Amino acid sequence: MTIGLPGLPITYEFPLHERIRTWLRLEDLFDKVQYFISVDSARAHHAALLSLFELAEVTARPELKSELIQELDRQKAGLESLRHNQAVDQGRLDTVLSEIASNLSDLHAISGKVGQHLRENDWLSGIKSRSSLPGGVCGFDVPCYQHWLHQSWVSRASDLNEWLAPMLAIRNAVTQVLRILRDSGHASRHTAAAGAFQLMLGGRTAHLVRVEVDDSVPCAPEISANKYAINIRFVQPEKTQKPRPCDLDVSFSLTLCNL
Incomplete structure (x- = not known):
């Protein structure tokens, strides 16, 4: 699902x-x-x-x-x-x-x-x-x-x-x-399978990454990036302990912005 x-x-x-x-x-x-x-x-x-x-x-x-x-x-x-x-x-x-x-x-x-x-x-x-x-x-x-x-x-x-x-x-x-900066990007839809997603940049550069998720999704994105790829990992917030990995397929919008 x-x-x-x-x-x-x-x-x-x-x-x-x-x-x-x-x-x-x-x-x-x-x-x-x-x-x-x-x-x-x-x-x-x-x-x-x-x-x-x-x-x-x-x-x-x-x-x-x-x-x-x-x-x-x-x-x-x-x-x-x-x-x-x-x-x-x-x-x-x-x-x-x-x-x-x-x-x-x-x-x-x-x-x-x-x-x-x-x-x-x-x-x-x-x-x-x-x-x-x-x-x-x-x-x-x-x-x-x-x-x-x-x-x-x-x-x-x-x-x-x-x-x-x-x-x-x-x-x-x-x-x-x-x-x-924000107006420079174009949104695209993606799905993070089991809460994980990777985008190869292929020579592109980005100064700002925007991830839009529906508020009903019980997960929040964490991101890491280098000059080759952007990695997004969705985690489920916990009020008493560290966030745990989200194992759901998450649909989201991704925008790469660059000056």
Whole structure:
């Protein structure tokens, strides 16, 4: 019996390059920050601040900005060559090129290290140092932070958005690069016999592998890859022990994405 018939899909993404791994982490953190800021709750805003601290750590990579600029420049050059291609929607092309130009301008405008404004804020640095301790931000430890959490939602959200704003150029660039990456792939259907599947690359390269599985499937994919092949092994999650191999035939969608 093959499982994985049409239903609500779960998409699993597996980066095969360190840059892609970092960009996916940033995308996830930016989504969390903006979600928690939108929630009218002191606890949600505490979660938003913790995610901001994580963003400051990830964006501290010195090569982050230069890698994004390099990739956007490369995409811009490739798209410019399509200017007179009649098979290309020129209106859509102009829109994408305009977005790239705007994101490049914003990246070049960043001065100093990304997230440095958070690291130089003594009040935030004190909260960050306490947050690394279990239960370290209780009211008796940081009463000024407790006072801030009791301010109005509008006031707290304004502060959080102010601290987030200097990093939005990175968010916008990451969003565009990942959109281009995901749009580069074409999905194909496969079946993992007894939970195992191998695809020989035959000279192809991939920066990101996307595996889409129906949510009724009691298995999750694990992936390993080299320059010759991609191996997918489906495992059944266990709540008290290590996942065990899935012995079912699993139908899934596979997309190889490449910049």
